[in-house]
Amino acid sequence: MPKSDTHMTMRVVNHIRTLIESGGLQPGDRIPPEREFARKLHISRASLRTGIGYLAAMGVMDVRHGVGTFVADGPPELGKSSLSLLGALHGFQSWQMFEARRILESELAALAAERGREQHFASMSEEVAEMYATVDNPMEYLIHDVRFHRVIAQASGNPILAALMETITSALYDERRKTAERSRDLKESADLHREIYRAIRSRNASEARSIMERHLTMAQSAQDLEASGSTPPGNGRPPRKMRRSSDQV
Amino acid sequence: MPKSDTHMTMRVVNHIRTLIESGGLQPGDRIPPEREFARKLHISRASLRTGIGYLAAMGVMDVRHGVGTFVADGPPELGKSSLSLLGALHGFQSWQMFEARRILESELAALAAERGREQHFASMSEEVAEMYATVDNPMEYLIHDVRFHRVIAQASGNPILAALMETITSALYDERRKTAERSRDLKESADLHREIYRAIRSRNASEARSIMERHLTMAQSAQDLEASGSTPPGNGRPPRKMRRSSDQV
DNA sequence: TGTATTCTAGTGGTCGGACCTCTCGGACAC
DNA sequence: GTGTCCGAGAGGTCCGACCACTAGAATACA
Incomplete structure (x- = not known):
């Protein structure tokens, strides 16, 4: 359940969620262009994009370069990967x-x-x-x-x-x-x-x-x-936290 | 399956995915600060954030304001909402x-x-x-x-x-x-x-x-x-596509 | 000395505005 | 007609500045 945080991301998500629940937005519909939409919501385009990205990752929105952003159509899918x-x-x-x-x-x-x-x-x-x-x-x-x-x-x-x-x-x-x-x-x-x-x-x-x-x-x-002896067994290493790993990245 | 597109988002996702699969990154680990990491990957911080946002939406990363970004810990979860x-x-x-x-x-x-x-x-x-x-x-x-x-x-x-x-x-x-x-x-x-x-x-x-x-x-x-007669029945409207909906938004 | 307060460095969050790339459909040439 | 070209409009990327939060260090106070 997305918190109605001050977080811009969740503000966008909740806004679109409301639109969907109220029926104002249905599968296949297109949302306004990012620039326009951002202006209307009084947020920056970057923040809007963050929110849309979140929804897209969950399979709720479908972003098509050069075309527009749409509410997902077709059968429901959880984030594919x-x-x-x-x-x-x-x-x-x-x-x-x-x-x-x-x-x-x-x-x-x-x-x-x-x-x-x-x-x-x-x-x-x-x-x-x-x-x-x-x-x-x-x-x-x-x-x-x-x-x-x-x-x-x-x-x-x-x-x-x-x-x-x-x-x-x-x-x-x-x-x-x-x-x-x-x-x-x-x-x-x-x-x-x-x-x-x-x-x-x-x-x-x-x-x-x-x-x-x-x-x-x-x-x-x-x-x-066919694939016997390939994947190594699940690791059983002891847990650690806050290990800085920048040097391995 | 994330395409190894030119898309910066997927480049980030795949990079981190590789790190995870190779064991270089494990649950609880912290990734480098955004600015630093972006420099290392030769991409802008904005693009990096898009990719991290994608992973966070799927419950793979855990972003904590003012603290850092971590690989998700605890029991596996599909995107909660x-x-x-x-x-x-x-x-x-x-x-x-x-x-x-x-x-x-x-x-x-x-x-x-x-x-x-x-x-x-x-x-x-x-x-x-x-x-x-x-x-x-x-x-x-x-x-x-x-x-x-x-x-x-x-x-x-x-x-x-x-x-x-x-x-x-x-x-x-x-x-x-x-x-x-x-x-x-x-x-x-x-x-x-x-x-x-x-x-x-x-x-x-x-x-x-x-x-x-x-x-x-x-x-x-x-x-x-307890809740009989609340939720309206699933809609059976005819499908349409490309309906511009900015005026409702 | 111990505790509360304040300060500060580090990290993610937001902004806006410039510029690139992709799509699609209309204008144009054939 | 048919094919090619081009440009408007949409998303994608980047930069650089600034805001907001967190945790721990430094400081003030009792």
Whole structure:
């Protein structure tokens, strides 16, 4: 909760927040040019930019050089790279990310089975077909894989869970995007996705959940195998504070 | 994933990211004074501040006026108010937040039952006792309620899930912190927490999960009752783009 | 001596105003 | 028509001055 501090940053954030909450600003809308807006708020352009930067970092605003600044459109997203950075900072283990993903996506699949609509099922089916068609092209395959999971998230009817999933998966790719899987694995993967699709379409929530869980567990062990012995274990150094580190920077 | 753009912002972000990943910068460490650091990176202080602002918004850096800028310490946190803002923007329904919370915390409880340590159990027990002791003081009660759930998250051994939970609960409080519950409800609530505690302590994962789910479902309906007919339904306006909105701002 | 007060160096926060770069659409040439 | 060019307008970067806060050192006081 942003404090209504004297801080210019928060003043800007709160101002825009109010505009959004009152409906005066909606996704896709453009805010006034920085110079003009700053004049109107009686603050410097620099301060305004700080506030906008804050909102942009959280995925609420979308700043386009030479064009303008807009309220974020499209599906809600938490700051894309945030988890990835936090991971580097706190030494997240990849099994933790997989676990989080497994839990989220399993439930997402179950919800999708309960609430999905025909239109979602159609998209899922399409992506599954594309996956089978691209088992020899890992790059292409991955695209449809991602899309498939994304459709499930949409079908769940809960944009918050969808956003959380997106955050985790993007951090996961960030960590290891060089895993070139073999075609044979992809065939198996496609089969599993097809099973998930069928479970969801037949509105069998518990089966959708368990197959999704199996799928992600397999995916994890596959990657673990491939990248064994790479990332050093999380550090257990004793804590310190106020260590001056300019000489290392 | 931050592009290694010419953009100064990303240059700063990537620089610091690299420092973190290489271990040259760790939680609690201080980065050099802005003026000095900017000189070293051959960029203006303004640009440096933009980058730091970005990192601060994501909870990676901690800027303290008059003191210095530090790498975030303590438990990992996604940008605190981000979900709350996104919620206002995309019109999240409160049932969606509750659902997300229910899913996350149920699994968290199950994991805590599997992995929790004596030290965690002790803290949980203590908080439960405090809850019983403050059933007549909703403010105080709430503090221990929050702490109890937080200990469970810690005990789960998965900081990522813990961070996600923290994000959701803070957004939830943000939405409605004025619900003054009655003492009788608090007594029931404390009983449930005690049950959760016992299930976890006896390492009964599935029971811990189901009781937690029950607890949160009850909490939701209690709040729904209290605040019925307040928030207007999510808008269904047709989409537009590039609507100039300066005259409303 | 011990305690309260004041001062000050260091660090982040704000300002404004100059100048650079990017986009897009209209004017113009073909 | 079709393609090229150009300029208005928007964000991006920089500078340098000054403000505001914090913590600890220096000082005054009891």
